[in-house]
Amino acid sequence: MIFKFFYIRLKTIFIYNVAKIHHLTRDIWLRLSININNYLLNYMDQLNDKEKKELELLDNPEVKYLTPSTGIVPYLLTDRNRRKDRVVELRTKQKMAEEGLDENKDWQKYYKIKSAEEKRFDERFKS
Numbered sequence: 001m002i003f004k005f006f007y008i009r010l011k012t013i014f015i016y017n018v019a020k021i022h023h024l025t026r027d028i029w030l031r032l033s034i035n036i037n038n039y040l041l042n043y044m045d046q047l048n049d050k051e052k053k054e055l056e057l058l059d060n061p062e063v064k065y066l067t068p069s070t071g072i073v074p075y076l077l078t079d080r081n082r083r084k085d086r087v088v089e090l091r092t093k094q095k096m097a098e099e100g101l102d103e104n105k106d107w108q109k110y111y112k113i114k115s116a117e118e119k120r121f122d123e124r125f126k127s
Contacts, residue, residue: 046097055090
């Protein structure tokens with residue numbers, strides 16, 4: 001009888017501790033994965049150096065033609081619609097990263113920023 005009591009008591013303590021460890025590790029892994037996902041989302045949303053240089057060249061109305069060494073495809077400069085699409089895409093991505101927003105979650109803000117950038121481009125590149 002005493003043995004059975006101790007056995008049941010040890011079993012419940014063991015099960016409780018295993019469950020507690022499981023919940024702790026689950027919480028730790030959950031928090032870690034959330035932090036990693038947030039870091040990756042913020043990192044992926046930011047413009048890299050190549051995109052920054054591309055935006056700097058494409059967003060300048062005085063730049064009409066570039067040499068192949070700049071790394072920008074010439075059709076982006078000659079075709080106004082493609083140039084506009086690329087500039088709007090890059091500037092929208094930059095603004096979203098600055099404000100810490102996600103395109104999928106904050107889609108209303110995304111479209112407001114995108115329309116504002118399209119208006120900005122049209123004002124700068126009046127033909």
